[in-house]
Every structure is written in C-alpha cells, then in structure tokens.
Amino acid sequence: MWEENNLAEPNVCPDREESPAEDTFGFGDDLELNQFDGLPFSSRYYKLLKERKTLSVWKVRCQFEDALANNQLVIVSGAAKTGRSTQIPQWCAEFCLSAQYQHGMVVCTQTDKQQAVDLALRVADEMDVNIGHEVGYTIPLETCCSSDTVLRYCTDDMLLREMMSDPFLEHYGVIIIDQAHERTVSTDILLGLLKDILLQRPELRVVVLTVPPMTDKLLRHYGSVLHISLESSCTAEVVHSNNSNKDYFYSALRLVLEIHRTKEGGDVFVFLGSAEEVHCAYSILQREGTRLGGQLGQMVLVVLCSGQGGLLPVLPEQSCCTKSRKVFLSTHQGEDAWWATESVKFVIDTGVQKKIVYNPRVRASSEVLQPISQCQADIRKQLSGPSGKCFCLYPEASLTSAENSPQILESNITPTVLFLKRMEIAGLGQCSFIDRPDPEGLMQALEELDYLAALDDDGNLSEIGIIMSEIPLEPQMAKALLASCEFDCVSEMLTVTAMLSAPSCFVEPPAAMSHEAVQCHRKFQHPEGDHFTLINIYNAYKQNQREQYLTTEKWCQDYFLDHSALRTADSIRSELTDTLNRIELPISEPSFGTKTNTHNIKRALLAGFFMQIARDVDGSGNYFILAHKHVAQVHPHSCYGAQSHKLGLPEWVVFNEYILSENCLRIVSEISPQVFIEIAPLYFFYNLPPSESKDILQDMLDPEGSKNRREKKQQAATISGDVNGGCAAVTQTYDRCMIQ
Structure with missing residues (x-):
C-alpha cells in the first residue's frame, strides 16, 4: 500500500513534516499543506511537532510504518508517556490515506470514555484539524464525528456495539486496540473476535498497544506476529515501605503534606484505592492546605476520576502561579497518564484498588479491596520521570500478580x-x-x-x-423494557431503566445536613417502592426544567440530587426511545399514578427480574432471597430502609441488585406473589431451591395438590411419632416464618 520510495530505505523515514515552514505566512510556492484537509499548517502545528519528536515512540516510526505495510497484526508495547496512544493512530491515518481509504478509516479503542475524548482533542490539535471533522470520537451517549472523519477514538464497548450492524468492521482499514493490558471484558472480546476477522479480511490491519508484561500472553495468543518494543525512560528513584501499611490512606496524605513543606519543586501524583477515597482526600488536603498558609505556595488539587471532569485535567487559573504545586488524586484509571509532563516529580502509590467481583452462584457482586498487579506498579513508577521519586506504600515483595486480572x-x-x-x-x-x-x-x-x-x-x-x-441494556433490563410494550407502560419503564443505568441521583450530604437531605428525598418517596420513587424524581426534574422555576442545577442542589446523574439519565432515556423507534416497538402514552399503570409496571419489572424476588420472613426486614436462600436487608437509602416506619415493610419484593459485600438489596419495590406466579416461567419456579417461601407460592399455584401433599406429610410425621414414642407430631403453618 505504501509507495515504493517509502519502503526502499527502512532506516530513513520520509517525513513530510520536516519542512521548516514556521516562517511561511501563506505566500509563495513552498507553502506546506495539510494532506488531511488541504489547508496550510498553522504555527502551532510546528510547535507541537517539535514536542512529538522527543517522544520515544518517534524512534520507531519507520519500523512501525514498514511493519504496518507488510503485516496484518502488529503488537506495540511501551510504558506510559512513550506517546504510543497519540502518535501511532496518526501514522495509521496516513497509511489509510496513502491507500485512498479504499479499505476504510482508522479506529482506536480506549477503556475509558473520558480518555477517548481527551486523546481525540489532543490528536486533532497535533494534526492541525478540527475535532469532529478529520478526527472525532464516539463514547456512550455522545458522538463527535462526520463524514470527513478518518481517525476516530471510541470506547471498546462502543466498537463492540458497532459490530451488531457491521460484524466484520468493514468500515475500517486499521483497528487499534489500546490499553490491552487493562483486560476489560470488551477489549478481551475484541481481541478474540479480531483473530477470526483477520482471516476473513486479509487487507485489514490490527495494531495492539500494551505494556511489556502483557506482550508474552498476546504473542502466545496470536502466534508468530510482529512485535515492536518502545524504549522507556529511566525509572525514577523508588522507595518501598518495609511494612504492610493498613493505614495507607492517611499515610499517603501525610506524605503529600511533607513533600509540600519541603518546598521542593514538582507536582505530585497520588494513586488511591477508590473514587470515594479520592474525594475524601480532596476534602482533607483542601482543608489542610489552607491551614499551611501561603508561605509554602498554593497546593492545587486536581481530581482524576472517570466522569469527574476527565482524565485530562483542566487546571484552575491560579495554578499558573510559579509557587503553586499541583496534586493529582487518582484511582487506577490515571495510570496511563499520557499527558503527564515533566512537572510530575513525585508519585505516591498506595498499592491497592477497589474492584467489583461477581459471584455467579448467588448472582451478586462484592466490592473487594485488592493489591494492584506488578504491571500496574511498573506503569505508575514511570510517571515521575528519571529525575523524580516514587513512594510505594507497600513492601516490594507483596505484589504477587504479574499481570492485571481479566475482568471477564x-x-x-x-x-x-x-x-x-x-x-x-x-x-x-x-x-x-x-x-x-x-x-x-x-x-x-x-x-x-x-x-x-x-x-x-x-x-x-x-x-x-x-x-x-x-437494546443497549443488561439482558434483564432489556426484557423488562420489552415486556412494557405488552403491558402499556413503556414511558414509565423507559424512565426506570434510564435512572437505573445512570449513576445514583442521590447526593451524600455533609453530616450536618443529613437530616435536611433525608427530608428532601422523602418528598419523592412512593408507597409502591424505589422504582416508583425514581420515576417521581425524574418527572419532578423534567417539570422544573419545563417550567424553569429554578435552574436545574439549583433545583438539584436544593433537593440534594446529582444534576449530572439526572442529565445522564435523560440522555439514556432519549437513546432508548430512539432504539425502540428504530426497531418499531410501540411506545404507550404516560399514565403514571393510575392503579392500572402501577400494576402494569410491576408486571413489566417481574418479566425481567423474576429471578430477584425476596420475602420478609419475620416481619422485621430480614428478606429471604428465593433463588439462593440468602437472607439480606434493604439498603438504608431505600424508601423501605431508614424510613420503614412511615411506609411499612412489604412482605414480597422485587429488587434490582443484591450487594454481597454489604448484604443488602438495592432498589426495592413491593410485589404480590400472585403476580410473580403469573409472570415467572414455570421451569424457573420449579428449579427454585426448597423453602417455606416456595411452599407458599406452590399453595397459590396448586392449592389442591398442596393440600394433599401436606396431608401425606402429616400422616407420615404421625406414624413416625407413634413409632418413636407415641407422640404425634404437630405441624403448624405460619404466614411468616423465622430466618430459613
């Protein structure tokens, strides 16, 4: 595909960007034009070009272009800050341009949606083109592309969804799988399916970008493929803790303050276990930084969590002050900080991360705090550069896993x-x-x-x-939404599914305002349960938006609701509505509040969530889960939780989620067992493990048969009692029983 003179001398890379056009202002024949949009390059392009050539990936440019021309699959491994995520996609775009895009465009996947946006913005800047035109991005609920787009960044799950309509990805000539070492479910599936797609499309090129520990596994998976390794800058000075530090959180914060007190120049990057820890650290350091006074310089805190303003930080204006020090607070999502500059001199690594682990036996997830892998530790050490320091708050030998565990x-x-x-x-x-x-x-x-x-x-x-x-939903949720078409409650179920798919809309208030927040949230509570409460909240949000009594931000603030979460839910609802229209499913008119509509919503919920039924077995909130016989409590934030004295505890409920680590049910609504029997498949019901709750349902399903079985059981117990001492066993039936 490349012209012959491009490959004649592999050690000499023909670089169209070498032309020194900094002094060209648009006159004369020596004006250099951008091959992607035909316009003259700006002065910023040349400024960024100088920075790009200092990246270690630039040293292998010719080698990579040669490999791409002659191989279907190329694996490139390199640490953070090598430039692999920004430069290689641009070279792939030039490769497709040289073939006049006859085999398609370029797509580059990311595991985080904000990372995809940030990289697209940076690369559009480096290529001197407009974002949304030649370079674009696609993330859930947002697309910034056009017919001119030749390089597109997207999340790995969005590329998978694209395969629904284009299974062989024929729209693309080069597919780049970035951050393969993250081992997300979507990335692993893409890596597995592309092995078959490459056999079907010999003209397709696939580039896998990863870090060295993952390379051997990829080479074993794909067989004999070309591998390019990028040089890493010298690792920073690394200081390990000798003891396993259970108090890692406060140790990390104390270390930040100690570094700040030394007045030694350089920004600080802190890796914490979870987003909750990041926001807690932000509050503490903000307070302590104020107490230190201005003589030490300003400490500018930057939160780096997905969905919290992005992984590419937008810094406050005061951070430009010469005496300011930026402190980046991140989880594992900040490991591949490609934008990190030489200003980062200190890295503080707590060595832990909070993960969600699913247990298929009980169909429930647990939040688990785990040590990071050696792969993650090595990536973090690179961020401070050769002249920096990395403080590891754990013993060097404590990391037992070499690679990231596959999320699948x-x-x-x-x-x-x-x-x-x-x-x-x-x-x-x-x-x-x-x-x-x-x-x-x-x-x-x-x-x-x-x-x-x-x-x-x-x-x-x-x-x-x-x-x-x-339908871009979990299967149970998709089935419930489909069932709502039959039960004439589509509008309400669209709201429920959107609210459950978005982040929680409830804001955790400061301790001093917790009572006020509870009072505000109580105004939305619905006697039928949490699913109906979510509809109340969404409808109130939309009503305020229409009538504009207050700005939506102010309204959410007054009611201790998350404006961003409600806005996301609104976008999800619009997308789901478009999907139902596209596949020509009927959307009924809203009738929320009527008795018939309430009954139909519960029927639709049970059509998808009949596997998630529980019964209060003692009248005090101990819910027996029929599917696996665990006993759990309702989450305190439920309308049946802390405020149960007001609404009363229902006996039978359907729940959206069971959190094993907290042993609680989230998003709970009351149901009747008769409706459950009507909706649940019989073969699921008969596969439920034996329990008194199942016997109660069996009595409703087959009253005569249940009566005969009870009589036979009583006769057998009487005979057994006579044999053992003449005392007849007495069987009693209770509407509620103790914990089973």
Whole structure:
C-alpha cells in the first residue's frame, strides 16, 4: 500500500513534516499543506511537532510504518508517556490515506470514555484539524464525528456495539486496540473476535498497544506476529515501605503534606484505592492546605476520576502561579497518564484498588479491596520521570500478580454471551478468548438467557433474544423494557431503566445536613417502592426544567440530587426511545399514578427480574432471597430502609441488585406473589431451591395438590411419632416464618 520510495530505505523515514515552514505566512510556492484537509499548517502545528519528536515512540516510526505495510497484526508495547496512544493512530491515518481509504478509516479503542475524548482533542490539535471533522470520537451517549472523519477514538464497548450492524468492521482499514493490558471484558472480546476477522479480511490491519508484561500472553495468543518494543525512560528513584501499611490512606496524605513543606519543586501524583477515597482526600488536603498558609505556595488539587471532569485535567487559573504545586488524586484509571509532563516529580502509590467481583452462584457482586498487579506498579513508577521519586506504600515483595486480572473472570458475563450469540448469527466463529470465562459463570449466563426466553430449543438466539441484543441494556433490563410494550407502560419503564443505568441521583450530604437531605428525598418517596420513587424524581426534574422555576442545577442542589446523574439519565432515556423507534416497538402514552399503570409496571419489572424476588420472613426486614436462600436487608437509602416506619415493610419484593459485600438489596419495590406466579416461567419456579417461601407460592399455584401433599406429610410425621414414642407430631403453618 505504501509507495515504493517509502519502503526502499527502512532506516530513513520520509517525513513530510520536516519542512521548516514556521516562517511561511501563506505566500509563495513552498507553502506546506495539510494532506488531511488541504489547508496550510498553522504555527502551532510546528510547535507541537517539535514536542512529538522527543517522544520515544518517534524512534520507531519507520519500523512501525514498514511493519504496518507488510503485516496484518502488529503488537506495540511501551510504558506510559512513550506517546504510543497519540502518535501511532496518526501514522495509521496516513497509511489509510496513502491507500485512498479504499479499505476504510482508522479506529482506536480506549477503556475509558473520558480518555477517548481527551486523546481525540489532543490528536486533532497535533494534526492541525478540527475535532469532529478529520478526527472525532464516539463514547456512550455522545458522538463527535462526520463524514470527513478518518481517525476516530471510541470506547471498546462502543466498537463492540458497532459490530451488531457491521460484524466484520468493514468500515475500517486499521483497528487499534489500546490499553490491552487493562483486560476489560470488551477489549478481551475484541481481541478474540479480531483473530477470526483477520482471516476473513486479509487487507485489514490490527495494531495492539500494551505494556511489556502483557506482550508474552498476546504473542502466545496470536502466534508468530510482529512485535515492536518502545524504549522507556529511566525509572525514577523508588522507595518501598518495609511494612504492610493498613493505614495507607492517611499515610499517603501525610506524605503529600511533607513533600509540600519541603518546598521542593514538582507536582505530585497520588494513586488511591477508590473514587470515594479520592474525594475524601480532596476534602482533607483542601482543608489542610489552607491551614499551611501561603508561605509554602498554593497546593492545587486536581481530581482524576472517570466522569469527574476527565482524565485530562483542566487546571484552575491560579495554578499558573510559579509557587503553586499541583496534586493529582487518582484511582487506577490515571495510570496511563499520557499527558503527564515533566512537572510530575513525585508519585505516591498506595498499592491497592477497589474492584467489583461477581459471584455467579448467588448472582451478586462484592466490592473487594485488592493489591494492584506488578504491571500496574511498573506503569505508575514511570510517571515521575528519571529525575523524580516514587513512594510505594507497600513492601516490594507483596505484589504477587504479574499481570492485571481479566475482568471477564470477575464479571457477570450474561450480556457477553448474548452478544456472542448475536455474532454467531452474523457469521463470526467462536470467540478465541485470551482467558476463557469460568465454566460456572458461562453456565449461569446461558441458564439466565434461557429463563428470559432469549434462547430457542437449540440454544440459539430466539426472536426475543435478537430484539434484546439490539437494546443497549443488561439482558434483564432489556426484557423488562420489552415486556412494557405488552403491558402499556413503556414511558414509565423507559424512565426506570434510564435512572437505573445512570449513576445514583442521590447526593451524600455533609453530616450536618443529613437530616435536611433525608427530608428532601422523602418528598419523592412512593408507597409502591424505589422504582416508583425514581420515576417521581425524574418527572419532578423534567417539570422544573419545563417550567424553569429554578435552574436545574439549583433545583438539584436544593433537593440534594446529582444534576449530572439526572442529565445522564435523560440522555439514556432519549437513546432508548430512539432504539425502540428504530426497531418499531410501540411506545404507550404516560399514565403514571393510575392503579392500572402501577400494576402494569410491576408486571413489566417481574418479566425481567423474576429471578430477584425476596420475602420478609419475620416481619422485621430480614428478606429471604428465593433463588439462593440468602437472607439480606434493604439498603438504608431505600424508601423501605431508614424510613420503614412511615411506609411499612412489604412482605414480597422485587429488587434490582443484591450487594454481597454489604448484604443488602438495592432498589426495592413491593410485589404480590400472585403476580410473580403469573409472570415467572414455570421451569424457573420449579428449579427454585426448597423453602417455606416456595411452599407458599406452590399453595397459590396448586392449592389442591398442596393440600394433599401436606396431608401425606402429616400422616407420615404421625406414624413416625407413634413409632418413636407415641407422640404425634404437630405441624403448624405460619404466614411468616423465622430466618430459613
């Protein structure tokens, strides 16, 4: 695809950007034009070009371009700050341009949506083109592209969803999988499916960008493929703690303040275990920084969490002060900080991360605090550069895992199985997993899809399953939304699914205002449960938006609600509405508040969530989960939680989520057992483990048969009692029983 003179001398890279046009102002024949938009390069382009040439990835430019021209698959490994995520996609765009885009454009995946946006903005700047034109991005709920886009950054899950309509990704000539070492579910599936797609499309080029510890596993997975390794800058001075520090959080904050007191120049990068810790650290350091006074210089705190303003920080104006020191507070999402400059001199690594681990046996997730991998530790050490220091608040030998654990082994893979079943219809073979999912999790996923009627008798997708795969929701939620079309409550279920798909809309208030927040939230509570409360909140938000009594931000602030979460829910609802219109499903008129509508909402919820039913077995809030016989409590934030004295505790409930680590049910609404029996598939009901709760349902389902079984059981117990001492056993039936 490349011209011959481009490949004649692989050690000499023909660089169109070498032309010294800094002094050209638009006159004369020696004006250099941008090959992507045909316009003259700006002076900023040349300024950025000088910076780009200092990156270590630039040393392998010719080698990479040669490899891309002659190989279908190229693996590039290098640490953070090597420039792999910004430069390689640009060179791939030039490769596609040289072939006149006859095989397609370039797409580059990211594991984080804000990272995709930030990289697209940076690369558009470096290429001297407009964002949304030649360079664009696609993330959930937002697309910034056009027909002119030749390089697109997107999240890995969005590229997977694109495969629903373009299974062989024929729109692209080069596919770049960045951050392969993150081992997200979507990235692992892409890496598995691309192995088959490459066989079907010999003209396609795939570039995998990762860090060295992951390289060997990729080479084993793909076989004999070309690998390019990037040089890393010298690692910073590393200081390890000798003891396992359980008090890592406050140790990290004390270290930040000690560094600030030394007045030694340089910014600080702090890695903490979770987003909660990041925001707590922000509050503490902000308070302590004020107490230190201005003589030490200003400490500018920058939060780096996904969805919290981005991973590319927008710094306050006062940070430009010569005496200011930026302190970046991040979780593991900040590890690949490609934008980090030489100003970062200190890295503080707590060595832990909070992960969500799914247990297929009980269909529940737990929040687990785990040590990071050696791979993550090595990446973090690179951020401070050769002249900096990295403080590791853990012993060097405490990191037992060399690589990041694959998320596909720790997640609910039911959505993954639904997607792969859809890909089988499209003609793709089986996914060649780098690490195969756990068989137990796989069986649970197939069983769940079967219960949801998404599979036919041969184990292939049914018509319902195909429609479910079109809806960008978890399978249970998609089934509930589909059922709402039958029960004439689509408008309300669109709101429920959107609110549950968005982050929580409730704001945790300061301790001094907790009572006021509870009073505000109580105004939205609905006697039928939390799903209905969410509808109340969304409707109130939209009503204020229409009538504009207050700005939506001020209204949310007054009611201790998260404006960003409600805005996200509104966008999700619009997207789901467009999806239902596209697949020509009916959308009923809203009728929230009527008795019929309330009944229909519960029927629709049970159509998807019949596997998540619980019964209060003692009248005090101990809910017995029928599917796996665990006993849990309602979450305190539920309308049946702390305020249960007002609404009363329902006996039977449907819940959206069971959190194993907290042993609580989230988003709970009252149901009647009669409706459960009506909606739940019989083969699911008969597979429930034995319990008194199941017996109660069995009595409703088959009263005569249940009576006969009780009589036989009583006779057997009487005979047994006579044999053992003549004392007849007395059986008693209770409406409620103790914890089973």
